[in-house]
Amino acid sequence: MGADRPDTFDRALATEQLRRIILSYPELIDRGDLAGVARLLAGVRFGAASGRNAPLIPLDQLTTRTAGEVRETYENAVILYDDGLPHTKHLVSNIDIAFADDRQTASSRCSYAVLQALDDFPLQLIIAGRYEDVFEATPDGWRLTIRREYTDLVGDLSRHVKPGVARQLSPPG
Amino acid sequence: MTFDRALATEEIRHVVLAYPEASDTGDLPGVGRFMDGVRFGPPEVPEEELTVRTAEEAAASYKRAVIYYDDGLSHATHLITNIDIELSADGNAAVATSAYVVVQARPELPLQFICTGGYQDSLERRDDGWTLRTRREWMDLKGDMSFHVFAPERFHGR
Numbered sequence: 264m265g266a267d268r269p270d271t272f273d274r275a276l277a278t279e280q281l282r283r284i285i286l287s288y289p290e291l292i293d294r295g296d297l298a299g300v301a302r303l304l305a306g307v308r309f310g311a312a313s314g315r316n317a318p319l320i321p322l323d324q325l326t327t328r329t330a331g332e333v334r335e336t337y338e339n340a341v342i343l344y345d346d347g348l349p350h351t352k353h354l355v356s357n358i359d360i361a362f363a364d365d366r367q368t369a370s371s372r373c374s375y376a377v378l379q380a381l382d383d384f385p386l387q388l389i390i391a392g393r394y395e396d397v398f399e400a401t402p403d404g405w406r407l408t409i410r411r412e413y414t415d416l417v418g419d420l421s422r423h424v425k426p427g428v429a430r431q432l433s434p435p436g
Numbered sequence: 437m438t439f440d441r442a443l444a445t446e447e448i449r450h451v452v453l454a455y456p457e458a459s460d461t462g463d464l465p466g467v468g469r470f471m472d473g474v475r476f477g478p479p480e481v482p483e484e485e486l487t488v489r490t491a492e493e494a495a496a497s498y499k500r501a502v503i504y505y506d507d508g509l510s511h512a513t514h515l516i517t518n519i520d521i522e523l524s525a526d527g528n529a530a531v532a533t534s535a536y537v538v539v540q541a542r543p544e545l546p547l548q549f550i551c552t553g554g555y556q557d558s559l560e561r562r563d564d565g566w567t568l569r570t571r572r573e574w575m576d577l578k579g580d581m582s583f584h585v586f587a588p589e590r591f592h593g594r
Contacts, residue, residue, distance in 0.1 A: 274442035315460055315509050356515040356537075359453045360446060374456075374515055376539060388547050391513050391539055415460075415513055416539060418547030 272366045289353030305330035313414040340428045352378045371396045391416040439527030456514030468495030475570040512540040532557045550579045
């Protein structure tokens, strides 16, 4: 709390909006809505790393993709079955949001764990990791501007991502 | 006198979520700071019988209990869900309950759930922010904890 001016910042509302953005990703990906994923991540500075002790991905190693590029990345990586679904469930937990003092930006850390089941693949955990996000207040509402995606623990990804992608996701060692 | 309920909730969540962060990264001094002066024990023990340890004692006992591998990591992840925070009427105290699910993967242990349970925390607002006062911890379901703790036989589901 800083200035003496009347405080018009509605922290509860802002928190609600940020949580909705964070939780839209699992909703979209589990529905196989790659166009929706592309809209969410278009223009976002993005980086990925593996290992629970991976250092913070430096800003200059983040890349910004167009919606088309995000979509292409997902199409090349994620297995969608005949019904258009990946048959995964992304559980997001440990959501820890902090607003900057000027309330114009916010950061969030959370964990994800992905479950999957198929007729010939018993329900199981297939991967767990974290998202570290940065948001900016814009006249149109809060916007995701940076997403860092960390893979911590890897299980059997063979039914979720195409060959070659699973290897890239495995933490070193 | 009003208080900023959303800010209190944000800060309390941050306190509660500091534990998995410290444990999963092998930050034993961080675990110690989290437990420093906290009354700790299972739900059924009366408050006056809960154990209180210094940061150093808590970190040392954690180190004796939890397995960390050559890279300094436990290769376990604490997922914290069902966070339910109840603030007192004056906004100076709170009770936070939450559920934990621990997942782990090792070369010998395919990625899986290894235990799940809950925390009931009481917190107090001080000049420098929210402080954890008591933590009651229990386990509901126990899986294969043999790659996470040195003495898995000491843990029991309810």
